[in-house]
Amino acid sequence: MLVKLDFRSGEPIYSQIVAQIRQMVAAGGLKPGDQLPTVRQMATDLRVNFNTVARAYRQLDEAGVISTQQGRGTYILEQPVPPNQHRIRRQRLNDLAERFIAEAERLGYAREEIVDSLAAALGVPQGALSKED
Amino acid sequence: MLVKLDFRSGEPIYSQIVAQIRQMVAAGGLKPGDQLPTVRQMATDLRVNFNTVARAYRQLDEAGVISTQQGRGTYILEQPVPPNQHRIRRQRLNDLAERFIAEAERLGYAREEIVDSLAAALGVPQGALSKED
DNA sequence: ATACAATTGAGACAATGATACAATTAGTTC
DNA sequence: GAACTAATTGTATCATTGTCTCAATTGTAT
Structure with missing residues (x-):
């Protein structure tokens, strides 16, 4: 037990x-x-x-x-050294984001496509997430 | 593999x-x-x-x-006319993006945090991904 | 008492695993 | 070559595991 x-x-x-x-x-x-x-x-x-x-x-x-x-x-799971509560929280989100992007890129998507898709998923108006250049 | x-x-x-x-x-x-x-x-x-x-x-x-x-x-198999190819491909990315965002929100992150984290992961200048309003 | 939030419980559901099965192929024997 | 056997392949069914949604319960404040 x-x-x-x-x-x-x-x-x-x-x-x-x-x-x-x-x-x-x-x-x-x-x-x-x-x-x-x-x-x-x-x-x-x-x-x-x-x-x-x-x-x-x-x-x-x-x-x-x-x-x-x-x-x-x-x-x-492997236990990471706990540096700081806030850092941990943020780090987890960053890990999640990086995994997502790495996966998308591994599947052959371009940065721009990824950004567009995220814009749609986030319900943000087209262009609002786009880099202005 | x-x-x-x-x-x-x-x-x-x-x-x-x-x-x-x-x-x-x-x-x-x-x-x-x-x-x-x-x-x-x-x-x-x-x-x-x-x-x-x-x-x-x-x-x-x-x-x-x-x-x-x-x-x-x-x-x-031989791939039939792939008019859907582009759609399928895009749908796949959208699924991935939605899954990522759902996961992040499930973990309690706010939209803004998610956007920030993505900006960092994508190496985009701060603010470039933010909604302007 | 009433209302509210937190905790726990019940049941249906989705993903994965274990086991037995059927179809095909490749040898083997005659 | 035909018939049999074994190995390999995908299939079907059900058990196991975690997830989700919502209801019942409990504790607390008003």
């Missing part, structure tokens, strides 16, 4: 799960690549609804602690 | 396979008559279940991009 709950503590269950998994990752008890129990398995163990576990996993995923993959499972 | 996967992108694996093969066919990297790897071979390469590859092949088959033949293999 990876996680132990205190139903009387007042701390939300999902929050307890998040905290304990973070703790274990920080302490090295869970290493990158390790697979966590499925949401349903952990939910059964803890006698809790699987959505509650899913919520915890989602938070951990967004925090970059784990990677949840539909149909595959959830895995511990 | 014909196809490259990003397990963290949120885009389904089968969808990534479909998109990349389409792209390669469109770009001429795969020509009519070329045989694709077997579902099991590609699955092994990508460390994925072969049914996931089979699903991608099935979609491509239904779209007329390839011909899958039980017991024989899968082959690139």
